[in-house]
Amino acid sequence: MVLKFTVSGLRGIWNNGLNFDILSEYVKIFLSYLKFRDYGNIVGIARDTRITSPVIKDFVSSIIRGCGFDVYDFGVVTTPMLLFLVRKLKLSGGVIITASHNPPEWNALKFVDFGGTFLDEEVVSKFGEFSKMDIVDWNRVGKVKSFSEEEVLKLFCDEIENKIDVDLIRRKKFKVAFDPVNGAGSEVGKLFLEYLGCNVIPLNDDVEKFPQRETEPTEKALGELKRAVLDNKCNIGFALDPDGDRLALVSEDGDIPGEEFTLPIAELSAIKYFYNENFSKKIVINLSTSSISEWVGKKFGFEVIRTKVGEANVVKKLKEENAFIGGEGNGGVIFPYINSARDSFVGISLILYLLSKEDVNISEIIRGFPRLKMVKNKIEGNLSDGQVCDIKAKLEEKFKLVDEKNIDGRWIGFSNGWIHIRPSNTEPITRVIFEGDDEFVFTVRETLKRYGV
Known part of the structure; x- marks a missing residue:
């Protein structure tokens, strides 16, 4: 059971x-x-x-x-x-x-x-x-x-239009490939993109065939979307997970940067064009989120706060700190100015607004971010406290320890990267996630091999 x-x-x-x-x-x-x-x-x-x-x-x-x-x-x-x-x-x-x-x-x-x-x-x-x-x-x-679907969408679109210059996006007439993995965002997602003035190239949108690809919008699941972007000369491709709270993208040149880039791009748009002083200059992300999100925040003088994994934990801290934006690195953009939840449609709106305002391709935006390596592993069962301490000690032989948090498994930050080991909230597994430069990622991989990770 x-x-x-x-x-x-x-x-x-x-x-x-x-x-x-x-x-x-x-x-x-x-x-x-x-x-x-x-x-x-x-x-x-x-x-x-x-x-x-x-x-x-x-x-x-x-x-x-x-x-x-x-x-x-x-x-x-x-x-x-x-x-x-x-x-x-x-x-x-x-x-x-x-x-x-x-x-x-x-x-x-x-x-x-x-x-x-x-x-x-x-x-x-x-x-x-x-x-x-x-x-x-x-x-x-x-x-x-x-x-009806139309009644629901009107309520949401009215809110978007009150907060974002939708006409600016419409004037660009973006061609967008859209892969909602036959999920909840299939019909309403196409309608929303059309509301933004996009020419939509849909795939995996038949809700009777759930799911026609792997359900998580990871790089290996987006090959078909990449082909659709290139074959149709699209400006961008968007992919959702089945319930539409996570967003991944494919650039116009076929690059799949990974879910971790969604939040930083949305952050960049929000901070540059929508910040107001009713909010504090703070960003909230979870412990497993890429440092790229931190890099964007600090570039504009925002304090970055990390929480336990889980949307509810991020949202709670966003409220406590009256923070401007936040989210999770799995493609979850939380922008309380519009919706206090991970929202793929809010993420789409922010990204398309950024492209419209700056008149650039998404690949140009991505090239402006640091390229760190992130590895996400799953293992059956748990790593013991002793094993985690051994991993930490081994990494300390090569890298300077700079921070450590025990609020959600173990998060250990070093000069060249970080590692997070925690039990999953959604599956009976342990997640091992780490990110850093090439040397750090190689060292962590070699260290974890002795524990079967």
Whole structure:
């Protein structure tokens, strides 16, 4: 049986840990929490394109209404769009049915708090302290209101237009290759790009065929997008993950810089053209995010703060620090000025605005960043504290230790790079991520070999 509940939601394999009884239990506890928070009586709900998602959405909607809450059903939309709608429409909370980048047999519930953010670590840790909400009498059962794709998109686009000069982007008439991996961003993503005046070349956009490529928008998954960019002479290619909170890109010359470049490019656009003094000059990123994001921030005099991995942890710190922008290096752009969530559509808007404003190709922007090497590994099981200490000691023989954080596994910073070893929030594995110059990356690789990494 596989079931995991963290700030990244309740995840499991359908009918092997995740089932109707579990769904009912967790949804009723979440509703009890919303009742305690007392921010109204309407819960937003949406889903991705997994084969089990319609069944789960209908069941969850029935539980919510059976407990006396009304439901706003937004259909198939991206995760960040649901978070935006919860905030925009001042809903009590929300539930999105999506397992993001996990394999097709997985699914998940992600719970959204009032204000459009995920439940943070403190709430998740106390989740079991709330009693389950009771089913109400027949005459108090909640109602459901369904929204069309066009209605949902209009709410979001109105917000974009209030904050960004969309006409500037439209005038460029960008040709964009778009790969939403047959996920939640397939239809609404094409419509959004067309709203920005783009000529869209879609691929992997049939929602009945999820997924037609590897679900994470990593370099090895984007070969088809690269060919589409080159064959159609596109200005840029954009790729999403299945729930649309992560964004990767392909440049006009076919370069695939990797997800870690998405956030720095968006940061550059936001800082240069949208900063206002209502926000502090701070950027928040997680421990596993590339130092390129740090380089951009420091170049413009911004303080950079690192948090535990997990969108909820980054968003919480963004709020505490009133920080201007933040995100995660897996292609997650969080720009509170528009949406306090990792949002691929916000990332697209910032990147296209930067290209429009500076009248440059994306390859020119990328060439302006330092080229560090990052390696992301996964291992079954855990590395012991003793093994991690041995790795640290071995690296200290060659590189100066400059920082160390123990808030999320072990993050160890050296003069030439860093290494982060932590258990995954979304899979039963340990992630080992490191970044630095050639010498540092080579040394870490050789050191890790003795531990089977």
